[in-house]
Each structure stands twice: as structure tokens, then as C-alpha cells.
Amino acid sequence: MSNPYIKINNLHKSFGNLDVLKGISTTIDKGEVIAIIGPSGSGKSTFLRCLNLLETPTSGQVWIGSDELTAKGTDIMKVRQNVGMVFQHFHLFPHKTVLENVTYAPITVKGVEKNVAEKQAINLLKSVGLSDKANQYPNRLSGGQKQRVAIARALAMAPDVMLFDEPTSALDPEMVKEVLDVMKSLAHTGMTMAIVTHEMGFAKEVADRVLFLDGGVLVEDVPPEEFFLNPSSQRARDFLDKVL
Amino acid sequence: MDLDFLRIVPSIPFILNGIWVTLLFVLVSAILGFLIGTILSLFKIGNIRGLKWFADAYTSIFRGTPLILQLMLIYFATPQLIGYDIPAFLAGILAFGLNSGAYISEIIRAGIQAVDKGQREAAEALAIPYKPMMKDIILPQAMKNILPALLNEFITLTKESAIVATIGFMDIMRRAQVVSANTYTAFEPLIFAGLIYYILVMGLTLLGRAVERRLRRSE
Numbered sequence: 122m123s124n125p126y127i128k129i130n131n132l133h134k135s136f137g138n139l140d141v142l143k144g145i146s147t148t149i150d151k152g153e154v155i156a157i158i159g160p161s162g163s164g165k166s167t168f169l170r171c172l173n174l175l176e177t178p179t180s181g182q183v184w185i186g187s188d189e190l191t192a193k194g195t196d197i198m199k200v201r202q203n204v205g206m207v208f209q210h211f212h213l214f215p216h217k218t219v220l221e222n223v224t225y226a227p228i229t230v231k232g233v234e235k236n237v238a239e240k241q242a243i244n245l246l247k248s249v250g251l252s253d254k255a256n257q258y259p260n261r262l263s264g265g266q267k268q269r270v271a272i273a274r275a276l277a278m279a280p281d282v283m284l285f286d287e288p289t290s291a292l293d294p295e296m297v298k299e300v301l302d303v304m305k306s307l308a309h310t311g312m313t314m315a316i317v318t319h320e321m322g323f324a325k326e327v328a329d330r331v332l333f334l335d336g337g338v339l340v341e342d343v344p345p346e347e348f349f350l351n352p353s354s355q356r357a358r359d360f361l362d363k364v365l
Numbered sequence: 366m367d368l369d370f371l372r373i374v375p376s377i378p379f380i381l382n383g384i385w386v387t388l389l390f391v392l393v394s395a396i397l398g399f400l401i402g403t404i405l406s407l408f409k410i411g412n413i414r415g416l417k418w419f420a421d422a423y424t425s426i427f428r429g430t431p432l433i434l435q436l437m438l439i440y441f442a443t444p445q446l447i448g449y450d451i452p453a454f455l456a457g458i459l460a461f462g463l464n465s466g467a468y469i470s471e472i473i474r475a476g477i478q479a480v481d482k483g484q485r486e487a488a489e490a491l492a493i494p495y496k497p498m499m500k501d502i503i504l505p506q507a508m509k510n511i512l513p514a515l516l517n518e519f520i521t522l523t524k525e526s527a528i529v530a531t532i533g534f535m536d537i538m539r540r541a542q543v544v545s546a547n548t549y550t551a552f553e554p555l556i557f558a559g560l561i562y563y564i565l566v567m568g569l570t571l572l573g574r575a576v577e578r579r580l581r582r583s584e
Binding site: 173175198199201202204205206208210212213214215216225226229230274275278 | 481483484486487489490491492493494497501502505506
């Protein structure tokens with residue numbers, strides 16, 4: 122039995138009377154790529170946001186490495202340094218250049234020297250194919266470019282885990298591929314990734330495992346071949362009928 | 366109709382001198398109001414209940430009662446209560462500073478809260494602590510919402526400052542009244558004072574537009 126890197130045990134989250142997550146338990150190994158799939162309102166995003174405490178779980182436990190996020194007195198900031206996140210709507214800082222977007226957190230949070238951070242940022246921008254945009258402001262970029270900058274910005278903190286919350290859902294169709302390609306090559310570097318996505322082709326190709334959520338319940342937790350070819354639950358079959 | 370602007374010509378320098386008096390008054394009131402407004406807005410967006418309650422109550426009271434009443438209270442009631450014969454200038458800037466502080470606190474609060482929630486989440490996800498997040502991420506973006514409204518508030522302040530004439534402060538308005546009494550005219554000095562206020566307000570409006578244009582350029 123391997124020792125999983127992320128452990129989630131009976132995770133509940135409610136907003137007032139609304140139970141969004143109803144007891145989710147799973148594990149994620151180091152270097153694993155997880156696709157989180159499900160109908161809208163199923164709790165996918167909430168689940169993801171519990172992994173860096175943008176949402177505080179109502180009950181249950183989450184461990185990343187040796188840190189229990191849900192323990193009292195956990196240093197949230199320390200946890201977040203290790204967990205990068207990419208949002209559906211990018212959320213780049215509009216008043217900062219692309220380079221400043223990427224260097225701001227390492228300089229401010231980790232105390233990295235400016236020229237070191239800039240060198241690292243240029244390398245990251247190169248790896249997402251945008252080193253020529255370093256001095257542009259985000260509003261001059263296309264959606265796909267913005268999302269690639271957002272990925273570089275998250276990677277600049279050198280996290281061990283990357284969370285993606287519907288990273289291509291706000292993009293024009295012709296820009297989806299460039300973002301997925303970056304994510305694909307990131308997956309090949311051995312990054313541990315959890316991706317909420319509607320891109321079934323991508324999930325099939327890149328994910329090691331598919332988590333299918335419906336109504337706040339983890340219905341399927343299986344390899345993609347099994348999920349797409351032979352889903353065991355009726356709910357997953359209904360969902361796949363609609364989207365494929 | 367008995368209309369003759371020549372009658373007030375000798376008094377024009379007297380009224381014009383009121384410009385500096387009014388401008389100084391507005392400037393000091395605006396600075397005081399800005400300081401109070403900034404502090405109150407921080408109370409309002411913060412998590413400390415007592416301070417939040419205080420800031421909300423303060424705003425409610427100063428916005429819910431007439432400015433001229435606040436002015437009169439400070440000017441006439443201070444000597445009665447503590448025996449201090451408060452000068453008109455001090456009473457005026459206190460009333461205007463305290464009053465516009467209430468309005469400015471709302472302008473700043475709304476400006477900060479209008480910044481896209483995602484900006485805060487992105488900063489939090491990057492483990493950026495509260496202080497640098499506010500200083501480097503939220504406030505620079507909030508300024509874009511705040512500055513135009515703030516300049517508007519200063520324009521209002523400039524116009525409304527005329528009510529300090531009621532406690533005898535020698536601003537443009539009061540000077541026009543003095544000239545009016547001395548020359549047995551009403552139309553000419555008041556129209557002249559109105560013209561000065563209008564020019565001042567237009568100047569501030571143009572300044573506001575220039576600032577807004579500049580802010581928009583970085584978008």
C-alpha cells in the first residue's frame with residue numbers, strides 16, 4: 122500500500138442549510154493527475170477549493186503531505202504556498218504587467234530577490250510560450266494567453282500541487298487547446314494535479330483517475346478508461362450520455 | 366428694474382479675496398474628511414464588530430441630519446457646553462470634516478468592495494498576506510472606483526461650504542452678503558458670488574475628468 126500524498130476523509134461542506142459536499146473520501150498520490158467531473162452544482166469546485174482552504178470544510182479531514190489542513194491552528198498561508206491554483210476567470214492582477222504578475226508572490230511571500238524572481242519568471246513564461254509578453258498588461262492578452270500566464274503565476278511559487286478550477290470554461294473554443302497543452306506538459310513533469318473540467322477528451326487522455334461527483338457525493342473514483350467505457354453507476358451513464 | 370453692476374465694482378476685490386478663504390476652508394475640511402473617511406472605511410470592511418458598529422452608527426447620524434444643524438451645534442453649543450468660544454473657522458472645518466468623513470467612508474468602502482472578488486481569492490491562493498494584498502492588489506484597483514467619486518464629494522464640499530456664512534465666517538458667500546448690505550443691492554453681489562462658485566466647481570469638474578481619463582488609460 123503506497124502512502125498517498127493527499128488524503129481526504131469524509132469531507133463535508135455546507136453553506137447554511139445547503140449541503141454541497143456530503144462526505145467525500147479519496148486519496149491522491151504524488152504525481153497523480155485527477156480529473157473531477159460532474160454536472161453543475163455537484164460540488165466539484167467546492168471540493169477543489171477545500172484543498173487550499175478557499176472554502177473551510179464544515180467537517181472531515183484533509184491532509185496534504187504531513188500537514189492536516191483541517192487541524193486547528195494550521196498555518197493556512199504555509200499550506201497555500203505549496204498549493205497553486207488556476208481559476209476559470211484567470212484573476213490576473215490587471216494593474217501589473219505579466220512579469221509582475223508572476224514575480225509578485227515569490228518576492229512578497231517568499232522573499233525571493235527581484236532579479237532572481239524575474240529570471241525564474243521569464244523561464245516559466247517561456248515554458249508556457251509567452252516570454253515575449255512579459256512587459257504587457259493582462260488586458261492586452263487573449264483569454265488563452267491570460268490563462269497561461271495564470272498557470273505561470275501559480276507555478277512561480279514552486280508548489281507541489283496544482284488545482285485547476287475549470288481552466289478552459291471561459292475560453293473561446295480556439296484557445297482551449299493551447300491551455301490544455303500547457304497543462305499536459307505540466308502533467309508530464311510529474312506535477313500532482315487536480316482538475317475540475319468539462320473537457321472529456323482531455324480527462325480521458327491525461328488523467329490518471331476520474332472523480333465523478335453528483336449531488337455532493339463521490340459516485341465514481343476510477344481510471345478514465347473504466348469511467349468512459351464502462352461506468353458502473355447509472356448517474357455517470359446518464360451524465361456521459363448528455364455530454365458525449 | 367434697478368440693476369447696476371457698477372455699484373459693486375469697488376467691492377469686487379473684497380469678494381475675490383474670499384476665494385482663498387473658501388479654498389483654504391475646503392482644503393482643510395477635505396483633508397480632515399478624507400482622514401476620517403479612510404479610518405471609518407477600514408472599520409467597515411474589517412472584522413471587529415464594535416468598530417464596524419461605530420462606523421455604521423457614525424455614518425448614519427452624520428448623513429441623517431442636516432449639515433447646517435451640525436454646524437450650528439458645534440459653533441453655538443460648544444461655548445455653552447465647555448465654555449470654549451470656538452472660532453468660526455474651527456467650527457466650520459470640524460462640521461464639514463466630520464460630515465464629509467461619513468460620506469467619504471462610504472465612497473472608499475464601496476470602492477474596495479467593488480474590486481472583483483476573484484482578485485482577493487487569487488491573492489489568497491498565492492499565500493499573499495492581508496497587508497500586502499490590500500496595499501498592492503486591492504487598493505490600487507479600488508482607487509479607480511474611488512477617485513472620481515471622491516472628486517465629486519470635493520465639488521459638493523466646495524458648494525456647500527457657503528453655509529459657513531451663517532456663522533459669520535468670511536468666505537465668498539459671507540462677503541457677498543456684506544456687500545449686499547452695504548450697497549443695498551442683492552442681485553449683483555449674489556450673482557457675482559455665484560459666478561465665482563461656478564468657476565471653482567467647473568475647475569474641479571475638469572480636473573476630475575482629466576483624472577478619470579488618466580485612470581482609464583491603464584485599462
